[in-house]
Amino acid sequence: MEKLKVAVLGLGTVGSGVPLILKEHQEKISLVTGVEIVVEQALVRDEAEKVDLAKHYDIQLTTDYQEILSNPEIQVVVELIGQIEPAKTYIIQALESGKHVVTANKDLLALHGKELVETANKHQRDLYYEAAVAGGIPILRTIANSLAADNITCVRGILNGTTNYMLTKMANEGWSYEQALDEAQALGFAESDPTNDVDGIDAAYKVAILTQFAFGMSIDLADIDKKGIRGMSSDDIQMAQQLGYIVKLLGSSKKTNGSVSAEVGPVLVPADHPLASVQNEMNAVYVQSSGVRESMYYGPGAGAKPTATSVVSDIITVAKNIRLGISGHMFNSYASETVLTKDEDIESKYYFSVNVEDKVGQFLKLTQIITEAGASIDQLIQQKSDGKQARIVAITHLMTKAQMAEVAKQINRVSEFELVASYQVWTD
Amino acid sequence: MEKLKVAVLGLGTVGSGVPLILKEHQEKISLVTGVEIVVEQALVRDEAEKVDLAKHYDIQLTTDYQEILSNPEIQVVVELIGQIEPAKTYIIQALESGKHVVTANKDLLALHGKELVETANKHQRDLYYEAAVAGGIPILRTIANSLAADNITCVRGILNGTTNYMLTKMANEGWSYEQALDEAQALGFAESDPTNDVDGIDAAYKVAILTQFAFGMSIDLADIDKKGIRGMSSDDIQMAQQLGYIVKLLGSSKKTNGSVSAEVGPVLVPADHPLASVQNEMNAVYVQSSGVRESMYYGPGAGAKPTATSVVSDIITVAKNIRLGISGHMFNSYASETVLTKDEDIESKYYFSVNVEDKVGQFLKLTQIITEAGASIDQLIQQKSDGKQARIVAITHLMTKAQMAEVAKQINRVSEFELVASYQVWTD
Numbered sequence: 001m002e003k004l005k006v007a008v009l010g011l012g013t014v015g016s017g018v019p020l021i022l023k024e025h026q027e028k029i030s031l032v033t034g035v036e037i038v039v040e041q042a043l044v045r046d047e048a049e050k051v052d053l054a055k056h057y058d059i060q061l062t063t064d065y066q067e068i069l070s071n072p073e074i075q076v077v078v079e080l081i082g083q084i085e086p087a088k089t090y091i092i093q094a095l096e097s098g099k100h101v102v103t104a105n106k107d108l109l110a111l112h113g114k115e116l117v118e119t120a121n122k123h124q125r126d127l128y129y130e131a132a133v134a135g136g137i138p139i140l141r142t143i144a145n146s147l148a149a150d151n152i153t154c155v156r157g158i159l160n161g162t163t164n165y166m167l168t169k170m171a172n173e174g175w176s177y178e179q180a181l182d183e184a185q186a187l188g189f190a191e192s193d194p195t196n197d198v199d200g201i202d203a204a205y206k207v208a209i210l211t212q213f214a215f216g217m218s219i220d221l222a223d224i225d226k227k228g229i230r231g232m233s234s235d236d237i238q239m240a241q242q243l244g245y246i247v248k249l250l251g252s253s254k255k256t257n258g259s260v261s262a263e264v265g266p267v268l269v270p271a272d273h274p275l276a277s278v279q280n281e282m283n284a285v286y287v288q289s290s291g292v293r294e295s296m297y298y299g300p301g302a303g304a305k306p307t308a309t310s311v312v313s314d315i316i317t318v319a320k321n322i323r324l325g326i327s328g329h330m331f332n333s334y335a336s337e338t339v340l341t342k343d344e345d346i347e348s349k350y351y352f353s354v355n356v357e358d359k360v361g362q363f364l365k366l367t368q369i370i371t372e373a374g375a376s377i378d379q380l381i382q383q384k385s386d387g388k389q390a391r392i393v394a395i396t397h398l399m400t401k402a403q404m405a406e407v408a409k410q411i412n413r414v415s416e417f418e419l420v421a422s423y424q425v426w427t428d
Numbered sequence: 429m430e431k432l433k434v435a436v437l438g439l440g441t442v443g444s445g446v447p448l449i450l451k452e453h454q455e456k457i458s459l460v461t462g463v464e465i466v467v468e469q470a471l472v473r474d475e476a477e478k479v480d481l482a483k484h485y486d487i488q489l490t491t492d493y494q495e496i497l498s499n500p501e502i503q504v505v506v507e508l509i510g511q512i513e514p515a516k517t518y519i520i521q522a523l524e525s526g527k528h529v530v531t532a533n534k535d536l537l538a539l540h541g542k543e544l545v546e547t548a549n550k551h552q553r554d555l556y557y558e559a560a561v562a563g564g565i566p567i568l569r570t571i572a573n574s575l576a577a578d579n580i581t582c583v584r585g586i587l588n589g590t591t592n593y594m595l596t597k598m599a600n601e602g603w604s605y606e607q608a609l610d611e612a613q614a615l616g617f618a619e620s621d622p623t624n625d626v627d628g629i630d631a632a633y634k635v636a637i638l639t640q641f642a643f644g645m646s647i648d649l650a651d652i653d654k655k656g657i658r659g660m661s662s663d664d665i666q667m668a669q670q671l672g673y674i675v676k677l678l679g680s681s682k683k684t685n686g687s688v689s690a691e692v693g694p695v696l697v698p699a700d701h702p703l704a705s706v707q708n709e710m711n712a713v714y715v716q717s718s719g720v721r722e723s724m725y726y727g728p729g730a731g732a733k734p735t736a737t738s739v740v741s742d743i744i745t746v747a748k749n750i751r752l753g754i755s756g757h758m759f760n761s762y763a764s765e766t767v768l769t770k771d772e773d774i775e776s777k778y779y780f781s782v783n784v785e786d787k788v789g790q791f792l793k794l795t796q797i798i799t800e801a802g803a804s805i806d807q808l809i810q811q812k813s814d815g816k817q818a819r820i821v822a823i824t825h826l827m828t829k830a831q832m833a834e835v836a837k838q839i840n841r842v843s844e845f846e847l848v849a850s851y852q853v854w855t856d
Contacts, residue, residue, distance in 0.1 A: 021719055025579050032576050032761050130574070136720035138574030145573075146558070146566030148460050149740035151453050216459075274726055277705035282722075291449055291737030292564035295727030298702055299720055309719030312577035326752045333460055 001030060004319050005040040007068045008059075009090060010080040011050045014104060014131075015042070017308025018078060019057040022315075029312075033319040037312075041068050043081075065090055069097050076318050078311060079103040088112055095119045095127065100327065102314040104131035104307055110205035114218055117330060124328030126321055128314035133206045134159060134283045136306030137299040138313070143213040143287070144332050150291040152214040156252040156267075159206040161281035161301040162189040162197040163229050163249045167266075168279045170234050171246060177232050189281055199228035200249065200264035207251040207262050210285070214253060216336035217260050223340055227265035236353050236421050239383065239393050240268045246276040247423065254341075261341035261401075268351050268395075268425045274298075288428070346401040349378070349425035351393065352408075357416040358390040366392055366417070369410040375399035395425055429458060432747050433468040435496040436487075437518055438508040439478045442532060442559075443470070445736025446506060447485040450743075457740075461747040465740075469496050471509075493518060497525050504746050506739060507531040516540055523547045523555070528755065530742040532559035532735055538633035542646055545758060552756030554749055556742035561634045562587060562711045564734030565727040566741070571641040571715070572760050578719040580642040584680040584695075587634040589709035589729040590617040590625040591657050591677045596707045598662050599674060605660050617709055627656035628677065628692035635679040635690050638713070642681060644764035645688050651768055655693035664781050664849050667811065667821050668696045673779075674704040675851065682769075689769035689829075696779050696823075696853045702726075716856070774829040777806070777853035779821070780836075785844040786818040794820055794845075797838040803827035823853055 008015050019039040022029065030036055041060045044050050054061045065086075068074055077094035079101060081087045087108055092115075094101050101120065103109070109116070109132050120127035130140050134157065143152070158164050165187075166180035175183070181198070184190040196202045204224045211219045229249050240247050245268035253262040269276045274296050278284040283301030288294055300306040321327045352370075356362040363380060370377055376397045383391040399407075404422060411419045436443050447467040450457065458464055469488045472478050482489045493514075496502055505522035507529060509515045515533055520543075522529050529548065531537070537544070537560050548555035558568050562585065571580070586592050593615075594608035603611070609626070612618040624630045632652045639647045657677050668675050673696035681690040697704045702724050706712040711729030716722055728734040749755045780798075784790040791808060798805055804825045811819040827835075832850060839847045 021577060024718070025577060028579070028762065029577065031763070136723060138570055141574050142566055142570065145745070146569050146738075146741050148744050149449060149453060149457065150737050151456065272705065272707065274702070274705050277700065277702050279700065289737075290452070290733075291740075292727055292734045293731075295564060295725070297723070297725055299723035303721075305718075306720045309578050309717075310574075312719075313574050316576050317573070324752070324754045324757075326754060329752075334456065335459070 001036045004035045004037045004075055004322070005073045006037060006076045006078055006315060007041040007043065007071070007074045008039050008078045008080060009043040010082070011042050011044055011053060012080065013304035014307045014311065015080040016053055017304045018311055019059060021305070021308050021312045023057065029316060033316055034323055035319055037315055037319055040074060041071065043068060069093055074099060075322065076100045076102060076315060078315065079105060080311070082107070084108055084111065091116060092119050095123050095125045098123065098125065100126040100318045102311055102318060103129045104311055105129065106132040106205040106209060110208035110221060113209065113212060121328070121330060126318045126327050128317055128331050130314050131307045131310035133209050134285060134299070135301045135303060136310055137283060137285060137297045137301070138310070139285045139297050140209070140213050140331065142297060144334070147287065147289060147292070150289040152255070152287060152289045154252065154254045154288040155210050155214045155285060156250050157210070157285035158248055158275060158278050158283050159203040159251040159301065160197055160249060161283055162194070164278065164283070165189055165281045167229065167237070167247055167249060170232070170237050171241060174234060176234055177229070198230045200226040203249065203251040203264045207253055207264060210251070211253040211260060211262050213332045213334070215255055215260050216334035217338040219260065219262050219338060223262065225263035225265065227263070229266055232266065233420055235383070235391065239353065240351070243379065243395065244271050245269060245425070246271055248275060248278070256341045256345055259339040259341040259345070261346045266423045268423055270426055273426065343402040343405065344400050347398050348401070348427050349398055350396045350404050351421070351423045351425050352411070352419070353421040354392045354411055355418040355420055356390055356392055358385040358388055362390070362392060365414065366394060366411070370394065370396060370407055373399070373403045373406040373410065375403045375407065391420070398427065429464045432463045432465045432503055432750070433501045434465060434504045434506055434743060435469040435471065435502045436467050436506045436508060437471040438510070439470050439472055439481060440508065441732035442735045442739065443508040444481055445732045446739055447487060449733070449736050449740045451485065457744060461744055462751055463747055465743055465747055468502060469499065471496060497521055502527060503750065504528045504530060504743060506743065507533060508739070510535070512536055512539065519544060520547050523551050523553045526551065526553065528554040528746045530739055530746065531557050532739055533557065534560040534633040534637065538636035538649060541637065541640060549756070549758060554746045554755050556745055556759050558742050559735045559738035561637050562713060562727070563729045563731060564738055565711060565713060565725045565729070566738070567713045567725050568637070568641050568759065570725060572762070575715065575717060575720070578717040580683070580715060580717045582680065582682040582716040583638050583642045583713060584678050585638070585713035586676055586703060586706050586711050587631040587679040587729065588625055588677060589711055590622070592706065592711070593617055593709045595657065595665070595675055595677060598660070598665050599669060602662065604662055605657070626658045628654040631677065631679040631692045635681055635692060638679070639681040639688060639690050641760045641762070643683055643688050644762035645766040647688065647690050647766060651690065653691035653693065655691070657694055660694065661848055663811070663819065667781065668779065671807065671823065672699050673697060673853070674699055676703060676706070684769045684773055687767040687769040687773070689774045694851045696851055698854055701854065771830040771833065772828050775826050776829070776855050777826055778824045778832050779849070779851045779853050780839070780847070781849040782820050782839055783817055783846040783848055784820055786813040786816055790818070790820060793842065794822060794839070798822065798824060798835055801827070801831045801834045801838065803831045803835065819848070826855065
């Protein structure tokens with residue numbers, strides 16, 4: 001059987017999974033593609049490092065990318081180094097050398113996707129990156145193919161496994177933020193510097209890519225409002241639960257009258273909503289559209305084997321395209337002018353959690369602030385007081401993001417108020 | 429822009445949705461396919477019937493299928509008549525006349541899929557039927573494309589919206605089976621003869637198609653064990669809830685050592701499992717595989733707009749294939765010899781619910797029956813007695829289907845025992 005030869009850049013956990021999966025499922029893959037896909041070469045930092053793995057799968061190791069670029073037998077380059085450079089240069093050089101590219105690099109796609117897609121297009125090569133968003137969930141291909149007939153209005157998802165694990169433990173076990181972070185780090189979910197996870201940056205990269213697929217719009221990372229879960233109070237999680245909600249960190253992208261707004265932040269999701277049942281490190285993407293109305297895609301967001309499986313499914317697509325002679329078509333062919341929604345046109349319900357000095361008239365004061373911003377309150381609850389301080393929690397009716405900002409500003413102006421949290425409440 | 433002309437057979441609720449969605453999303457569809465897709469002709473039973481609709485979308489109505497077959501401008505036939513005949517003949521004639529076919533006909537695909545696929549293959553035409561399984565959920569395309577790199581071990585799903593609606597109401601509102609059925613009929617979910625839904629036949633069709641995609645195996649409908657929810661006791665649903673389970677009607681297909689077993693039946697699903705949160709008429713398919721491990725696909729299983737959207741996504745695929753010159757490739761190219769798993773090799777935990785005469789020694793007797801079958805009990809609970817009769821509920825450890833059948837047989841042999849239910853309990 002004919003061979004399709006692949007080079008893998010980076011033999012880390014995901015990279016090592018690629019030859020494993022190609023071997024394990026060789027029979028089925030050959031049946032579907034008509035070729036045998038093999039990892040021929042791998043780029044590593046140090047040739048001494050992966051000798052056993054290379055021997056086992058008969059992979060030539062190299063520390064010199066030129067050896068891969070100049071090898072005419074290599075038809076596909078799989079980039080799994082991560083970060084921006086040298087990954088970006090390597091991908092561009094691969095495309096310019098006539099090789100197809102598969103990558104799982106969300107940072108790169110979110111920040112430089114347009115340039116990479118244009119380069120692939122120019123050289124009529126394939127560029128696939130299903131694993132960049134929500135690891136094992138085939139959400140990009142689903143949006144590009146199955147929802148092509150549909151008009152997506154909103155995409156919201158649990159896009160970061162680390163923070164979902166932390167929030168699950170805080171909700172189910174009553175852990176504090178610090179406990180949850182320690183445990184996530186001990187389990188290897190969170191890096192020693194958890195910034196990208198807990199501040200919502202990782203999720204924002206994925207939101208940028210989802211926005212390209214769902215709405216055909218390229219959104220700058222700076223235009224995605226990022227609110228993480230850093231330092232989140234477990235009191236608020238418990239409070240939300242009492243009110244019938246589970247707090248989830250959601251990445252969302254929404255279309256309103258042809259414009260788009262994207263953000264990452266904690267959201268109070270109704271306890272009986274499918275997203276609320278997504279536990280621990282699992283991810284899920286919930287899509288609203290005018291045809292199908294609602295659909296959800298659930299699976300592991302990371303992990304060596306799920307991510308490697310997703311990478312291999314992209315390699316299979318490349319293999320099929322080569323065989324059919326249809327390489328070079330865009331993964332996502334939906335493109336539309338990028339227009340951002342104004343804060344005055346973004347609507348949601350909000351949850352405000354405020355520490356107040358425990359004295360008469362605080363309910364009235366908070367109500368006034370919200371009313372003066374033109375919004376109104378649906379639920380208002382005071383939690384137990386320690387005699388000096390009490391916590392007031394308010395859930396509003398629909399209000400705009402601009403009004404929310406105004407309310408937050410006014411709360412912060414009152415010396416005896418401390419705004420602990422202002423989260424979105426799920427709205428359909 | 430070039431036009432791709434389509435004929436729709438049957439302008440019922442789904443059929444009427446097709447021109448609607450093609451019109452509503454025309455811009456996006458043209459962007460993705462490079463052509464304008466239009467419904468040119470429609471086959472109806474009575475030309476007087478759909479005059480307004482036809483006028484609105486500029487569709488030629490006909491009662492004579494030959495007019496469509498002999499129209500060289502029609503490139504795609506969309507079959508939405510349902511049932512076996514004349515749908516089957518129409519599809520075969522369309523393929524033989526060189527037209528591509530899209531259908532949502534699950535009965536036909538489950539019973540005659542092999543013949544239809546062979547006909548399409550012979551004439552190098554496209555045959556797509558994404559909407560045949562779980563309406564708005566793109567599960568077939570996901571299995572065929574995104575999970576091609578994976579080794580699926582088990583597919584289980586809530587595949588029938590009517591029964592899921594009924595079970596949701598029985599669980600959440602305490603309705604009886606009869607109440608739930610009445611309401612499902614009043615809402616138009618259930619037919620006046622609900623047999624196909626409540627006896628698990630509808631779900632079994634879908635299981636047959638899922639088995640083809642997940643394992644490449646053609647399973648006869650007769651080889652799918654069908655246990656429905658007809659007459660289900662709400663006591664058992666409440667009992668399951670107390671034990672931490674939600675009862676769902678699942679269609680399942682499982683691979684064990686290269687053989688496959690498929691069945692439809694009520695299953696006790698742990699309350700915190702994602703399938704347990706699938707409420708009302710929604711569907712979901714939960715896939716276990718060696719690479720991605722677990723993933724779930726959730727959405728509407730029926731309904732005019734979701735189903736029509738799915739049909740249009742198939743038409744878009746046909747349009748893309750025509751444009752790329754790659755028509756005639758199989759929707760599902762995974763094929764493997766069909767081998768059925770023996771009942772001795774099918775393992776599950778089971779839930780037995782038994783009405784007993786309320787006297788000493790009944791626990792012992794039931795325990796003996798289960799032990800003698802070579803199985804063992806995990807939980808054993810007696811519900812309140814009315815003085816004469818009590819109900820005993822047992823959940824077993826893993827046992828084989830053959831052992832389960834033996835236990836059921838022995839229980840039925842005891843004159844003071846009445847076996848009310850024997851359901852599977854979810855096992856990973």
